[in-house]
Amino acid sequence: MKYNFYVNGTAWCDGKEEILEDHLVGEGPEGVALWRLSLDLNTKKVVVKYEGLSDSEAEKQLDLDLQAQHEANIAKDAEKRAASEAAALKVA
Amino acid sequence: MKLSSIAGGIVDPRKEGYPSFCLFGGDYNSFSQVKVIGSDFQNIGSPYAAGCNTTMSYGHGMLADPMFSYSHSDAGTPSSNLSTQDYSIYTTFVQSLHQSDQYPMSAYGSTSPSGYQSFNNFINESGITKLSRGYLLINQVMPEGMRPRRFFGMQGNTFQEFATLTQMVNPIDTFSLNTKVISRNVSTFATGNGSAGYNERTQTLVTLHSNGSSTAVIATKFVSTVNLNTCNTLKEFFDASTITEYSLTMTTNGSDSYTDKVVVVGDNGWVGVSYRESTNMYATAYDLSGGNATAINFSTQGMTTSYGVTQGTYYYTKMNTTWDGNWAMAYTPYYYYGCGCFGFVFSTQDPRRSFRIQNTNSASGGMIVPYGKSGLRYMCGINTDSASVSIISWDFKNTDLNYSSAAATTYIHSNAAGAQAVNNDGILNSAVNAYSGITGFYYSTCYPNFQTVNYWPLNGKISYEGGAL
Numbered sequence: 001m002k003y004n005f006y007v008n009g010t011a012w013c014d015g016k017e018e019i020l021e022d023h024l025v026g027e028g029p030e031g032v033a034l035w036r037l038s039l040d041l042n043t044k045k046v047v048v049k050y051e052g053l054s055d056s057e058a059e060k061q062l063d064l065d066l067q068a069q070h071e072a073n074i075a076k077d078a079e080k081r082a083a084s085e086a087a088a089l090k091v092a
Numbered sequence: 093m094k095l096s097s098i099a100g101g102i103v104d105p106r107k108e109g110y111p112s113f114c115l116f117g118g119d120y121n122s123f124s125q126v127k128v129i130g131s132d133f134q135n136i137g138s139p140y141a142a143g144c145n146t147t148m149s150y151g152h153g154m155l156a157d158p159m160f161s162y163s164h165s166d167a168g169t170p171s172s173n174l175s176t177q178d179y180s181i182y183t184t185f186v187q188s189l190h191q192s193d194q195y196p197m198s199a200y201g202s203t204s205p206s207g208y209q210s211f212n213n214f215i216n217e218s219g220i221t222k223l224s225r226g227y228l229l230i231n232q233v234m235p236e237g238m239r240p241r242r243f244f245g246m247q248g249n250t251f252q253e254f255a256t257l258t259q260m261v262n263p264i265d266t267f268s269l270n271t272k273v274i275s276r277n278v279s280t281f282a283t284g285n286g287s288a289g290y291n292e293r294t295q296t297l298v299t300l301h302s303n304g305s306s307t308a309v310i311a312t313k314f315v316s317t318v319n320l321n322t323c324n325t326l327k328e329f330f331d332a333s334t335i336t337e338y339s340l341t342m343t344t345n346g347s348d349s350y351t352d353k354v355v356v357v358g359d360n361g362w363v364g365v366s367y368r369e370s371t372n373m374y375a376t377a378y379d380l381s382g383g384n385a386t387a388i389n390f391s392t393q394g395m396t397t398s399y400g401v402t403q404g405t406y407y408y409t410k411m412n413t414t415w416d417g418n419w420a421m422a423y424t425p426y427y428y429y430g431c432g433c434f435g436f437v438f439s440t441q442d443p444r445r446s447f448r449i450q451n452t453n454s455a456s457g458g459m460i461v462p463y464g465k466s467g468l469r470y471m472c473g474i475n476t477d478s479a480s481v482s483i484i485s486w487d488f489k490n491t492d493l494n495y496s497s498a499a500a501t502t503y504i505h506s507n508a509a510g511a512q513a514v515n516n517d518g519i520l521n522s523a524v525n526a527y528s529g530i531t532g533f534y535y536s537t538c539y540p541n542f543q544t545v546n547y548w549p550l551n552g553k554i555s556y557e558g559g560a561l
Binding site: 006008010011012013017018019020021022033034035055056059062063066067070073074076077080081 | 119122172173174176177396397426427428432450452453454455475501509512513514515518519521523525536537
């Protein structure tokens with residue numbers, strides 16, 4: 001099935017839509033939520049996020065990944081802050 | 093003479109300057125900031141920024157608001173982007189597309205143009221504030237530079253007015269539409285809440301009432317010699333109305349749309365109707381200018397999992413308009429509770445002129461706001477670590493407001509694609525990552541949050557004085 005993508009590879013809409021401006025077209029699997037699709041600009045192939053999972057399984061996985069990313073960000077920020085404070089103490 | 097005009101040298105007190113919006117964020121431990129950004133992305137108000145070496149943000153902003161802060165808060169710290177989560181995870185709903193509509197207050201509160209931000213109490217609000225009662229509000233097409241300052245709602249056959257958006261339980265005025273029915277069977281066409289839209293420029297109100305388990309809807313058009321927004325009583329408006337009823341057929345029906353439709357009453361008598369049902373969004377323009385309600389159906393948009401008013405009244409389909417009132421957008425999130433966006437944009441001069449917007453973001457929510465004379469913006473709560481706030485703008489000021497044919501090509505300016513050509517019912521460029529240059533609030537991970545500004549400054553005036561002309 002054809003899909004339309006923005007020039008940065010982000011999915012825009014399915015290929016039935018008539019797009020009048022610059023865009024890319026890729027062939028991808030049918031029945032996959034648009035948010036999971038992107039176009040690899042090097043290979044020109046459609047990439048499916050969480051390939052092998054159903055849409056509902058992919059949604060659950062995305063939630064888990066976002067939560068994990070959020071916790072990793074918090075940890076990273078704490079490390080950065082500690083390093084910055086340690087450096088400030090050294091100068092003092 | 094309509095209220096948009098200057099009468100006797102006095103400008104309608106509802107008139108505002110070009111739109112602004114509020115951004116806020118930080119890690120809420122060491123850093124926190126609120127800023128009000130004008131249509132040209134210049135900062136117009138930022139009373140609060142804290143850079144602290146210790147945890148001391150026990151209240152947020154100059155008002156030390158208790159709802160959000162690092163600690164000792166009622167609702168938590170809005171420092172993540174998990175806007176795929178339910179609204180009850182309060183800290184992430186500030187990025188939800190459900191935060192804003194055309195009214196001068198967000199679901200969670202509002203910000204003054206100077207940046208003084210306050211939140212309503214949304215914990216155990218029990219159906220008091222706009223958060224859960226906003227679905228009752230009618231959609232309004234307003235004169236240039238005005239937002240609705242009187243708050244009308246419809247609940248079945250009862251039309252009502254609320255004094256404020258924070259106390260929407262006991263109306264200050266009610267009117268039974270049953271007294272004005274021509275042919276509608278009020279017990280048959282009474283499924284769900286019904287929906288209504290008003291055009292102040294033509295002083296026309298259109299109500300829609302559904303017949304249960306069918307696509308049949310009765311539209312009632314009230315053309316009044318009295319302006320709803322200046323009437324003394326609702327009875328005065330309805331008594332001065334000429335009433336016409338139309339039988340309409342919707343594309344589909346169900347529990348979401350029985351209660352929740354966006355109704356855009358056009359200047360030319362056509363009415364744009366948009367609603368969501370299950371994971372689709374629909375739109376049709378109906379000709380209510382004469383005796384025969386011709387319909388033009390627009391393309392149905394399919395979404396992924398997302399919620400409508402049946403799952404929670406705060407998920408009602410939103411509507412916002414451009415500053416000049418010439419374009420109205422009906423929209424709902426694409427993904428779950430507030431991410432991405434699906435919308436239909438209608439010309440309010442001729443709702444047959446319509447485009448679609450589709451943004452399939454599944455991780456960061458955003459907000460739709462008007463900008464400049466005749467534009468709309470979609471902003472997105474993407475991480476601003478090493479990047480600026482992502483905002484896409486569409487400018488319709490040179491776009492043809494009138495319908496010529498389904499295949500007519502028109503041009504819309506977008507900061508993501510320059511001038512983009514789109515057919516009637518075509519789909520607009522709405523790519524994310526249109527970086528605005530507006531910095532985030534923290535040197536590291538930080539997700540911007542959004543809030544409606546309750547008055548857009550005009551000629552040095554910095555607050556809405558209340559009342560109407």
